Amino acid sequence: xxxxxxNNAPPAPEAxxxxxxxxxxxxxxxxxxSAAIWAxxxxxxxxxxxxxxxxxxxxxxxxxxxxxxxxxxxWVAFLFGFAGNAxxxxxLWMLSxxxxxxxxxxxxxxxGAVMWNIGVTAALVGITLGDQPGIAGYELPAYSSRVLLIxxxxxxxxxxxxxxxxxxxxxxxSSWYLIASLVAFPWIVGTAHWLLVETPVRGAAQIPVAxxxxxxxxxxxxGCIGLASLIxxxxxxxxxELYSRQWAAFGFWMLLILGGWVNLNSGSPLPVWSxxxxxxxxxxxxxxxxxxxxxxxxxxKGVPLIGSEDLTxxxxxxxxxxxxxxxxxxxxxxxxxxxxxxxxxYAGTAMRQLFSWGFFAMAMFGAIYYVAPRLFGSExxxxxxxxxxxxxxxxxxxAAVVGLAGLGLSYGHGDALTNVETLEVxxxxxxxxxxxxxxxxxxxxxxxxxxxxxxxxxFRNCCGECSPMSLIRQxxxxxxxxxxx
Amino acid sequence: MNKAPxxxxxxxxxxxxxxxxxxxxxxSQVNNLSAELGGGAALKPxxxxxxxxxQVYRENGCYYCHTRIAIGGTFGYEIQxxxxxxxxQINEEVxxxxxSTQPVFKKAYAYKAVxxxxxxxxxxxxxxxxxxxEAKIGDANATLISAKAKAGAHGDDVEVNLxxxxxxxxxxxxxxxxxxxxxxxxxxxxxxxxSNARFPVTDGSQKWEDIEGIVRKLKDKAGAQFKLQPVxxxxxxxxxxxxxxxxxxxxxxxxxxxxxVMRVGPDLSSQGSKIAPLDKKNGVPVNTIEADNKFYKHLxxxxxxxxxxxxxxxxxxxxxxxxxxxxxxxxxEIIIEKGDAAKVAIIPTxxxxxxxxxxxxxxxxxxxxxxxxxxxxxQASAK
Numbered sequence: 034x035x036x037x038x039x040n041n042a043p044p045a046p047e048a049x050x051x052x053x054x055x056x057x058x059x060x061x062x063x064x065x066x067s068a069a070i071w072a073x074x075x076x077x078x079x080x081x082x083x084x085x086x087x088x089x090x091x092x093x094x095x096x097x098x099x100x101x102x103x104x105x106x107x108w109v110a111f112l113f114g115f116a117g118n119a120x121x122x123x124x125l126w127m128l129s130x131x132x133x134x135x136x137x138x139x140x141x142x143x144x145g146a147v148m149w150n151i152g153v154t155a156a157l158v159g160i161t162l163g164d165q166p167g168i169a170g171y172e173l174p175a176y177s178s179r180v181l182l183i184x185x186x187x188x189x190x191x192x193x194x195x196x197x198x199x200x201x202x203x204x205x206x207s208s209w210y211l212i213a214s215l216v217a218f219p220w221i222v223g224t225a226h227w228l229l230v231e232t233p234v235r236g237a238a239q240i241p242v243a244x245x246x247x248x249x250x251x252x253x254x255x256g257c258i259g260l261a262s263l264i265x266x267x268x269x270x271x272x273x274e275l276y277s278r279q280w281a282a283f284g285f286w287m288l289l290i291l292g293g294w295v296n297l298n299s300g301s302p303l304p305v306w307s308x309x310x311x312x313x314x315x316x317x318x319x320x321x322x323x324x325x326x327x328x329x330x331x332x333x334k335g336v337p338l339i340g341s342e343d344l345t346x347x348x349x350x351x352x353x354x355x356x357x358x359x360x361x362x363x364x365x366x367x368x369x370x371x372x373x374x375x376x377x378x379y380a381g382t383a384m385r386q387l388f389s390w391g392f393f394a395m396a397m398f399g400a401i402y403y404v405a406p407r408l409f410g411s412e413x414x415x416x417x418x419x420x421x422x423x424x425x426x427x428x429x430x431x432a433a434v435v436g437l438a439g440l441g442l443s444y445g446h447g448d449a450l451t452n453v454e455t456l457e458v459x460x461x462x463x464x465x466x467x468x469x470x471x472x473x474x475x476x477x478x479x480x481x482x483x484x485x486x487x488x489x490x491x492f493r494n495c496c497g498e499c500s501p502m503s504l505i506r507q508x509x510x511x512x513x514x515x516x517x518x
Numbered sequence: 519m520n521k522a523p524x525x526x527x528x529x530x531x532x533x534x535x536x537x538x539x540x541x542x543x544x545x546s547q548v549n550n551l552s553a554e555l556g557g558g559a560a561l562k563p564x565x566x567x568x569x570x571x572x573q574v575y576r577e578n579g580c581y582y583c584h585t586r587i588a589i590g591g592t593f594g595y596e597i598q599x600x601x602x603x604x605x606x607q608i609n610e611e612v613x614x615x616x617x618s619t620q621p622v623f624k625k626a627y628a629y630k631a632v633x634x635x636x637x638x639x640x641x642x643x644x645x646x647x648x649x650x651x652e653a654k655i656g657d658a659n660a661t662l663i664s665a666k667a668k669a670g671a672h673g674d675d676v677e678v679n680l681x682x683x684x685x686x687x688x689x690x691x692x693x694x695x696x697x698x699x700x701x702x703x704x705x706x707x708x709x710x711x712x713s714n715a716r717f718p719v720t721d722g723s724q725k726w727e728d729i730e731g732i733v734r735k736l737k738d739k740a741g742a743q744f745k746l747q748p749v750x751x752x753x754x755x756x757x758x759x760x761x762x763x764x765x766x767x768x769x770x771x772x773x774x775x776x777x778x779v780m781r782v783g784p785d786l787s788s789q790g791s792k793i794a795p796l797d798k799k800n801g802v803p804v805n806t807i808e809a810d811n812k813f814y815k816h817l818x819x820x821x822x823x824x825x826x827x828x829x830x831x832x833x834x835x836x837x838x839x840x841x842x843x844x845x846x847x848x849x850x851e852i853i854i855e856k857g858d859a860a861k862v863a864i865i866p867t868x869x870x871x872x873x874x875x876x877x878x879x880x881x882x883x884x885x886x887x888x889x890x891x892x893x894x895x896x897q898a899s900a901k
Contacts, residue, residue: 086782089820089830096834101579163577167774196522204522212522213529220533224541234549236772241544243775245536253533286532293536300589302764302777307544377585377781450781453757459828462782 045199047133051411056135057126058408060142060191062491064122065401067150069487071114072394072480074157079107080477083470086463097161105165105172106157111389112250113173113181114153119397120258121149121188124211126404127265128195131208137194145187152180166230168239170247170385178226182219189215206281210261213289214254221249241303245293251388252292252363259356259396260288260325263349266400267333270346276331284324291318298376299369316367322360329353344418344425348399351429355391358436359384374447379465383439386469390476391432398424398483405487409494416489424479424486431475438468548766556887563771564879571876574869576774578832585778586768588760588787588882591753593892595729595746596722600715601687602626603741612735612742613719621675622717625682628669632698633688635662669698676701680708684715687743706799722749722895748892760788761883761891768882783829790881793874803878811852813874814866822856835870839863 048056082103085091092098129136136142156177159165165172173181192215196208225246228234234242268275275281294314301308330353338350362384366372375381402421406413415421442465449461553561564572575581603609606627610618617623639658642650679699683690696702704712720729729746736742750756755763764787769775778785793813794803818836820827841861847853851863866874885891 085830086828089828093830094833096578099578100830101582102577103579104582105579165576165579167576167581167776169581169779204525208522209525212525216526216529217533220530220537224537228541228545233773234545235551235770236775237551237766237769238545238549239772239775240766240769240777241548242541245540249533249536286528289529289532290535293533293540297540300587302587302766302768303544304547304766307540310539373589376589377778377785379780382780446781451752451754453754459782459826462780463828 048135053129053135054408060139061122061126064118064146066487068115068118069484071110073484075107075110076477076480079473083473106160109156109172123400128192131205132199134198138191141187142191145184148184152177168243171225175230207261207265209285210257214257217253249293255393259393262396262400266349270343271336276328280324280328284321287321295363296366299372312367315363319364326357345399345403348395352392352395355387359388378443378446380439380443383435387436416493421486424483427475427479431472434472435469438465551767567872567875568879571872574873581776581778583782584786585781586787587764587777588755590763592751593748594723596718596749597720597744598716598718598747599742599744601743602685609740612740617719621678622682626686629686629688631665632669635665674699680711681715684712685717750892756892762889765889786880788882790878791883794878796883818864822854835867836864
């Protein structure tokens with residue numbers, strides 16, 4: 034991960050890590066804490082939504098809590114609430130550290146972060162009131178996507194200033210991914226906003242646009258941030274060099290080129306050439322899988338990632354495995370028969386969950402576990418580091434259950450859909466979701482622990498002697514001594 | 519990979535590839551689709567209540583449990599002859615013994631022979647008296663009598679006769695029709711049967727490779743007119759009620775193209791045909807209060823008639839009141855009786871009515887050039 038400076042043009046002096054952390058402290062912690070709140074919101078709504086699916090009459094008289102609205106809200110809360118906040122926070126910190134410069138304009142970032150969270154809140158209120166645009170995977174009402182775009186622009190402005198504030202001879206691969214995520218977001222959301230919501234194209238043309246936007250948000254935007262953290266933290270914690278920059282570059286460009294094409298269902302009512310092209314891209318996605326997977330596996334060769342003592346490395350290990358599984362599923366979608374069988378089953382949703390929680394959330398939880406205490410200083414650690422392990426265990430359990438249920442049991446549903454003689458289609462459809470419900474409960478547990486851990490960390494370290502934790506500590510001995518309460 | 523501006527440009531270029539391929543390309547192609555169906559017909563936009571219903575469907579997120587895409591399946595071709603060629607021998611060779619020995623085929627050529635003999639007789643009789651040859655008239659008359667006798671020798675089933683008359687491509691005067699086992703005065707159904715007469719010469723299980731030779735011979739050698747009718751082999755969506763595959767043009771006028779995520783509930787692409795099936799005569803949907811009320815009852819309480827359904831009840835789309843045992847329903851009220859539970863009278867709100875109108879607009883029972891209607895195999899349709 035060494036970054037040599039150019040010989041002919043000496044770069045600006047590298048800032049000390051403490052100074053970088055101090056510059057990032059307020060905006061990045063704000064983003065991380067917001068992410069924790071949205072993670073609880075997303076997982077709690079997910080549990081409630083699933084409960085409605087298993088008990089259809091539950092809260093059925095409330096028009097604001099239909100299964101469809103809740104599902105839309107869950108994804109928005111996760112994607113823009115949790116993933117957006119955590120991803121942007123980590124992007125700022127990693128870019129600052131990789132460039133060796135303090136975060137530029139933290140005030141602008143704060144303004145952007147506030148705007149971003151207002152946008153997500155507006156989206157969720159809008160969805161509850163029935164304002165979602167009807168595009169599963171991109172459920173942002175027009176007013177909220179405008180606010181989100183402004184918020185992201187403000188944060189990206191600071192990130193770009195930080196990035197260009199110092200020259201290096203070599204850019205570390207994580208920087209490529211982070212730059213790509215910053216560029217991709219406005220492009221994707223802008224396209225979806227203008228072509229699907231603001232001035233929508235004709236109904237039939239909305240289908241390919243929506244597919245591209247939804248797939249790109251997941252594969253490119255989230256994928257880039259998640260992989261950036263894997264490529265950053267695995268070599269850093271194992272104290273090794275990244276195995277190959279060439280493999281990293283190949284995987285990076287292939288991901289950007291192919292990310293928006295893949296996973297189009299074979300039954301989509303679109304021109305045949307676009308379906309075939311998508312299947313071909315899904316097949317080529319094997320190159321991304323091999324390039325990234327092989328590179329990271331070789332980097333960590335001999336080190337048991339999931340079995341490691343280091344919690345961040347454990348998180349990264351599960352994250353990598355989840356990404357590989359989802360990428361394999363993507364490659365599998367190149368087979369028309371396989372895709373035809375699973376396209377209307379829970380498998381697609383399960384893989385999205387595995388990508389979101391198993392890959393992205395795991396990477397973010399691991400990264401935040403590493404980054405958040407350092408923002409306060411080198412001697413600060415998590416208040417109850419033992420409890421943070423449960424974030425790992427519960428998320429890993431949840432991801433495994435959802436992934437296995439989605440991949441293993443959706444065949445029954447797919448088979449029932451293709452076999453007219455089968456009468457129990459609904460039963461077969463619900464079976465994987467019933468099992469996955471346990472996974473969703475685990476996600477909720479993990480999110481709650483994550484939020485509590487973040488709250489403890491902040492309360493203990495944010496306000497010095499005035500922090501709630503300090504006040505509690507001061508009160509407890511006083512009580513024990515029979516002093517004033 | 520060490521120059522930041524190049525990374526920026528590269529990222530933009532890489533993203534633009536999938537943008538052009540998956541957004542600009544398909545969207546511009548699909549955006550330019552025409553509503554014209556040919557022959558003066560055109561797809562109609564969703565209007566009024568149905569348009570409002572689309573918003574109700576969207577705001578409730580129904581597309582998370584229902585899809586609106588009837589997907590493709592495997593099918594075979596049934597060659598349906600609409601008009602036989604003139605040369606009986608060649609046509610017999612092309613269609614094969616199994617079909618050339620059928621009464622429709624035999625009868626059709628008998629009708630052709632009658633028509634030919636009638637024309638010959640008329641031609642002789644139309645000549646000037648000095649040119650007329652009585653011997654030839656006698657021969658023509660004998661030929662006609664013989665042809666009529668042959669035509670009568672292949673059974674008296676009126677339906678078969680009408681189909682044979684249709685595929686023969688000939689036209690008889692009413693009195694001649696009566697002599698040939700055909701109705702002298704045809705009613706609307708019979709006229710329709712003649713104009714839509716089809717004589718299938720394959721059973722619908724053949725692939726294109728299997729019938730390609732027959733198609734070429736029918737076209738180039740036999741001079742017959744025919745159409746190719748797809749017949750479902752393994753096509754679950756068609757077997758469940760769709761008439762064809764969904765295509766881009768089914769979403770042409772949608773404000774929001776909600777294709778759907780999962781099939782927890784049934785696919786709704788043909789829901790309109792189930793609630794209001796097309797009238798076979800005029801092709802117009804037949805709306806009935808019974809079908810409408812059944813939909814409302816299902817929406818209000820999906821298990822109202824003991825059906826196993828996992829759909830949540832959408833009671834907030836109705837105004838309801840509990841009725842006494844002997845109370846009568848008011849105007850516009852729908853009664854729901856479920857086991858021992860109290861009788862309930864419901865009145866659909868504007869949103870429920872809009873949703874019903876939207877459901878009725880979801881249909882795959884009209885043929886499109888790129889997605890012709892698919893028939894079920896004869897055995898399956900008999901069931």
